[in-house]
Amino acid sequence: MEMDIHMELDTSQEQRELILLEQIEEDPDITQASLADKLDVAVGTVNWHIKRMVNKGYIKLKRAERKKLRYIITPEGISFRAQLTVKYIENSMLLFRRTRNRVTRLLSDVRDSGFESIRITGDGDLAEVIRLTCIEQGIKIDRDPELPALEVRGWKVFLMMNGEV
Secondary structure, eight states: OEEEOOOSSOOHHHHHHHHHHHHHHHOTTOOHHHHHHHHTSOHHHHHHHHHHHHHTTSEEEEEOSSSOEEEEEOHHHHHHHHHHHHHHHHHHHHHHHHHHHHHHHHHHHHHHTTOSEEEEEOOSHHHHHHHHHHHHHTOEEOOOTTSOEEEEETTEEEEEBTTBO
16 A cells, blocks of 8 residues: 655755755855755756856855855745745644545554554664654564565555555
C-alpha cells in the first residue's frame, strides 16, 4: 500500500531562493560558483535566480573588484525572505501533519493484521516522523525482517507486508 506525501506546491524554486538569500546575507561577496555548490545546482541556475531576484528588486549588485560582485539584499528582499521562511515552515508543518495522519492509518492496517511491532526502512525527516507516530500509537519499532515495514522512498511511504507493497 503506497502513500504519497507530496506537498501541494513544488517549492524547489522557493527553497533555492531562500537558501540563496540566506547565503548572501551570510557572505555578500560569495561567488555564484560557491552558491551553486551549496545548492547542488549548475552555476547557470544560480545566475538565473540571481537575475530574477535583481529584476524583482530583492537584490542589488555592486562591483567589489574588477571581476568580483557584492550582493546587497534590499528591504524588499528582506521582506521576500521572511515570506519564503513562513511558507517553508507552513509547508513543513503540512508535510508533518499529512505524514502523521497517513502513517496512523497504515499502522491501523498493521494492527488489524495482528502485529504490534513494525520495521522502518529508509531515513531522513520522513522516517523520523514515522518513528514518532509509531511511538505515539504504541507500536514498537523492531528490526525483525519478518515484521511488516514502513518503507520511505523519497516523499513516499510504502507499507510492506509479507514482502509485498
